[in-house]
Amino acid sequence: MASTAPAYSLAATLGLIVTAVGPQAPIITMLAFIPMLLIAYAYRELNASNADCGTTFSWATRAFGPRAGWMGGWGIIVADIIVMANLAEIAGIYSFRLLGYDALAEDRLWTTLGGVLWIGVMTAICYIGIEISAAVQCALLLIEVAVLLLFAITALVRAYTSNPETMIGVSASWFDPFDVPSAKALTAGILAAVFVYWGWDTAVTVNEETAESTRIPGRAAVISTVLLLITYALVVTSVQAFAGIGASGIGLGNEDNAGDVLSGLGSAVFGSHGAGLFLAKLLILMVLTSSAASTQTTILPLARTVFSMAVHKALPSRFARVHRRFLTPTWSTVGMGLASIAFLVLLTVISRDFLADSIGSIGLAIAFYYGLTGFACVWYYRRVLTRDRRDFLFKGLLPGLGGLMMLFFFCYAAFGVYADPAYGKTSFDLPIVGRTGGVTVVGIGALLIGVVLMLMVTHEHTTALRLQRSLLPDRLPSQTAVELASRYVPGDSRTAVGGDWFDAIPLSGTRVGLVVGEVAGHGLRAAAAMGRLRTCVRVLARLDLAPDELLFRLDDIVRQVAREEASKRGAPGAAGPKPADEAAFGVSCLFAVYDPVSGRCTMARAGHPMAALLRPDDDVATYPELPAGPPLGVGGLPYESTELQLCPGSLVALFTDGFVQTADDHDNGLGLLAETLAQYRRSLEELCDRAVAALLPGPANDDATLLLVRTRMLAEDQVMVWELPPDPVLVGDARRASTEQLGAWGLDDLAFTTELIVSELFTNAIRYAAGPVHVRLIRDESLICEVSDTGHTSPHLRHAETDDEGGRGLFIVAQMAQRWGTRYTATGKTIWVEQALPS
Numbered sequence: 001m002a003s004t005a006p007a008y009s010l011a012a013t014l015g016l017i018v019t020a021v022g023p024q025a026p027i028i029t030m031l032a033f034i035p036m037l038l039i040a041y042a043y044r045e046l047n048a049s050n051a052d053c054g055t056t057f058s059w060a061t062r063a064f065g066p067r068a069g070w071m072g073g074w075g076i077i078v079a080d081i082i083v084m085a086n087l088a089e090i091a092g093i094y095s096f097r098l099l100g101y102d103a104l105a106e107d108r109l110w111t112t113l114g115g116v117l118w119i120g121v122m123t124a125i126c127y128i129g130i131e132i133s134a135a136v137q138c139a140l141l142l143i144e145v146a147v148l149l150l151f152a153i154t155a156l157v158r159a160y161t162s163n164p165e166t167m168i169g170v171s172a173s174w175f176d177p178f179d180v181p182s183a184k185a186l187t188a189g190i191l192a193a194v195f196v197y198w199g200w201d202t203a204v205t206v207n208e209e210t211a212e213s214t215r216i217p218g219r220a221a222v223i224s225t226v227l228l229l230i231t232y233a234l235v236v237t238s239v240q241a242f243a244g245i246g247a248s249g250i251g252l253g254n255e256d257n258a259g260d261v262l263s264g265l266g267s268a269v270f271g272s273h274g275a276g277l278f279l280a281k282l283l284i285l286m287v288l289t290s291s292a293a294s295t296q297t298t299i300l301p302l303a304r305t306v307f308s309m310a311v312h313k314a315l316p317s318r319f320a321r322v323h324r325r326f327l328t329p330t331w332s333t334v335g336m337g338l339a340s341i342a343f344l345v346l347l348t349v350i351s352r353d354f355l356a357d358s359i360g361s362i363g364l365a366i367a368f369y370y371g372l373t374g375f376a377c378v379w380y381y382r383r384v385l386t387r388d389r390r391d392f393l394f395k396g397l398l399p400g401l402g403g404l405m406m407l408f409f410f411c412y413a414a415f416g417v418y419a420d421p422a423y424g425k426t427s428f429d430l431p432i433v434g435r436t437g438g439v440t441v442v443g444i445g446a447l448l449i450g451v452v453l454m455l456m457v458t459h460e461h462t463t464a465l466r467l468q469r470s471l472l473p474d475r476l477p478s479q480t481a482v483e484l485a486s487r488y489v490p491g492d493s494r495t496a497v498g499g500d501w502f503d504a505i506p507l508s509g510t511r512v513g514l515v516v517g518e519v520a521g522h523g524l525r526a527a528a529a530m531g532r533l534r535t536c537v538r539v540l541a542r543l544d545l546a547p548d549e550l551l552f553r554l555d556d557i558v559r560q561v562a563r564e565e566a567s568k569r570g571a572p573g574a575a576g577p578k579p580a581d582e583a584a585f586g587v588s589c590l591f592a593v594y595d596p597v598s599g600r601c602t603m604a605r606a607g608h609p610m611a612a613l614l615r616p617d618d619d620v621a622t623y624p625e626l627p628a629g630p631p632l633g634v635g636g637l638p639y640e641s642t643e644l645q646l647c648p649g650s651l652v653a654l655f656t657d658g659f660v661q662t663a664d665d666h667d668n669g670l671g672l673l674a675e676t677l678a679q680y681r682r683s684l685e686e687l688c689d690r691a692v693a694a695l696l697p698g699p700a701n702d703d704a705t706l707l708l709v710r711t712r713m714l715a716e717d718q719v720m721v722w723e724l725p726p727d728p729v730l731v732g733d734a735r736r737a738s739t740e741q742l743g744a745w746g747l748d749d750l751a752f753t754t755e756l757i758v759s760e761l762f763t764n765a766i767r768y769a770a771g772p773v774h775v776r777l778i779r780d781e782s783l784i785c786e787v788s789d790t791g792h793t794s795p796h797l798r799h800a801e802t803d804d805e806g807g808r809g810l811f812i813v814a815q816m817a818q819r820w821g822t823r824y825t826a827t828g829k830t831i832w833v834e835q836a837l838p839s
Helices: 006-031 033-049 056-064 066-098 108-128 130-161 183-197 216-243 262-270 275-311 330-350 352-380 389-417 438-457 459-471 524-542 547-568 666-677 684-695 728-745 748-768 809-816
Strands: 427-430 434-437 482-489 498-506 512-522 587-594 600-606 610-614 642-645 651-655 704-711 719-724 773-779 782-789 819-825 828-836
Touching: 006 033, 006 066, 006 130, 006 183, 006 216, 006 262, 006 275, 033 183, 033 216, 033 352, 033 389, 056 066, 056 275, 056 352, 066 108, 066 275, 066 330, 066 352, 066 438, 108 275, 108 330, 130 216, 130 262, 130 275, 183 216, 183 352, 183 389, 216 262, 262 275, 275 330, 352 389, 352 438, 389 438, 427 438, 434 438, 438 459, 459 524, 482 498, 482 684, 498 524, 498 704, 512 524, 512 651, 512 704, 524 547, 524 587, 547 587, 547 600, 587 610, 587 651, 600 610, 610 666, 651 666, 666 684, 684 704, 719 728, 728 748, 728 773, 748 773, 748 782, 748 809, 748 828, 809 828
Parallel strands: none
Antiparallel strands: 427 434, 482 704, 498 512, 512 587, 587 600, 600 642, 610 651, 651 704, 719 773, 773 782, 782 828, 819 828
16 A cells, blocks of 8 residues: 555645546546456456466466566556656655755756655665565555545545635535546546556565465455545545635646645645644655655565566566575666666656656556456456356456456547647657657557567567477377377466477377377477477387387487587586576476277376376276386486276376466366366367366466377277298288188278288298297278287398399388388287278
8 A cells, every 4th residue: 555655646646637627536536446446356366376476467478478468567667667757756856845945846956866866765675675665664654644634634624614715615516427527537537546546556566475475465455445545535525625626826726736736735734833834744744755655665566577577588587686685686676776767867858847747658557557457367267257156256347347447548548638739748749640749659659669679578489389389280190099189288478388299199000109298498499309309209109119118218319419408508418507498308208009909008107297097987087106207318217117908988188297287286286187087978179178277277387288088999800810830831821811801801902912911921920030920900091911920130121132032022012011110019029011991
């Protein structure tokens, strides 16, 4: 509440409100409370979910993406820097008046120097620590509110007992908004009154330094706006009854006093002798301490917003530095103090009228980022608005109405009221647009500068996200073995777009390889590393390696990449600390192979990705115990595979830790996922949507991946297997059995080539291996012929010379096949050949 600076806000804006709407100033002050209260509810609900000192920046980023979030943060920066310059000037003026130096209070140079001094002092207090700041604020606020209430009561009593010439009786028309002359006047008055309430959100900005950060700051925001309503309603009504709305003397409509209506009223209300003189001086002191206190509480949220933006890499990282002793943002606090001083000096040099008009432009910045916060709340919680009435009211309806009000005030004021060249003290001749009011030029111009900076700052996030999406499969290929669905949810900020990936890889024998993985780090490096690793996994998987063997080889690749990165930094083989965004170090991966012929699923994992399993005859999903291997690139223990026997219709969910970390805790996230999977009869696409809605109701801090798999099995008549002794005489039996089976399948057109393939592979098995030979035919989307033996030597395709006795058979087989290859098993190897089915 101290950051709203009640005494200063009334001194600086009450005259503007009366000038705009006349005697309806009390109701206009009350009406401005409504959008403020609605936005305060948005702050409370968003803070309960994400207590981040970046407030609008963080919340809008999570709701709408980094560009909208950056503009929200920029709106806070613009409003705070502009108001800092005005607060400091008022503090300088009142300092001289309190000491009796009225001549210096009218001198531009001395008031500017006084303002610079006040900014420096308050910046130093904020730099030293928030505990000292809080203690100073409590003392100043209690005295300020007490003096204001005494001033209001005295003014109201004297209005009816002393009957001053300016006195006008309290009337019901003061509280009738329909008596305001025009919609233009109504908008100008409300936007000026919005500034009176502005500042209550400081309590939310320091949420990370507050006990019970998800509850107390949000409650304080709502309570403070209600207390401000009571205070302002009493003071405005009392002062207007005493001073009237005349355009001369102490009248509130006197434009000469519009920027400071309290200094002249102090002696008129309290008197100029004895205790009255003391109280009049005390009122001046309160305006002084109010502006000084507000300067301090403006630095607090400004520095913390900049700090949060720097932490999320939306600003240079040096602004994220924290003092080791005081635990306060260092560069953010000092940097914003210097920026405010520079703005004050610049506008004072240009024109004091320009500085005065900049006060009005604060209202535009306030309406912009408050409105964005209201819309962010609605969009952030859009998936839970129908859960119950409370969620609909406080997370949807009220914040949405507040956002719409702020949007209307912003547009109507910026392009209607403030754009009028006659409004305010300055105007500018702009190309194309023509003559435009200075308030609109300052307000809109400052926001447009933010657009240019935003495009520069968010370029990396946009590029990383585009690269990430281009490296992930657009659509998972149709598989005989499984039904698939997937979701990838990118992180909401520049630091969150990273290296999560998923894939489904067709393997020999109608099997399928399933993978989810996560690269440590974020940004372009992580996205690029993800693309390389996804390619490596696909290549290794096509070698038909077992999951544990694949992870072992992938670990070697990741470590090699890490060594190459270390050498680029000039430390070959160094084991020193890796940068936080090192994309080629510490990779998590879960790889599974499912065989629809046997129903076996073999899994192995490196790091923390997990799998959930729901069998058709179960009602609750379980999480199989998978041996936890070290992350790839770290080295250490070997990887182990786990084999699961799955029946048709089993539901398997593979996911990265980002998918469950946004819940209250990890176990709660796993519970929510299990509840969602229990609805397994729904389509996989619908299950994916429900899982995302349950676990990621708003945007995520980290990118998240979910791969849902529903298993199938081939029918018995699609697979035929023969086991034959290693006898050359039986080659003919193998050819004959294959031909008969092809006839039963209606594939007589493939009989000749299949006989040739079976004959060549069977003969090689007898010649180069010992033990029984297995021949298997699989009829699927293609015809697959497999010959297995006990040998561990794979044949190699080569061009036979003219005088070579062998080497031609495998070459002929390769020419007839669509694909062929070798996979190793625990008992030997299998040579497989795929042929396209006749159209």
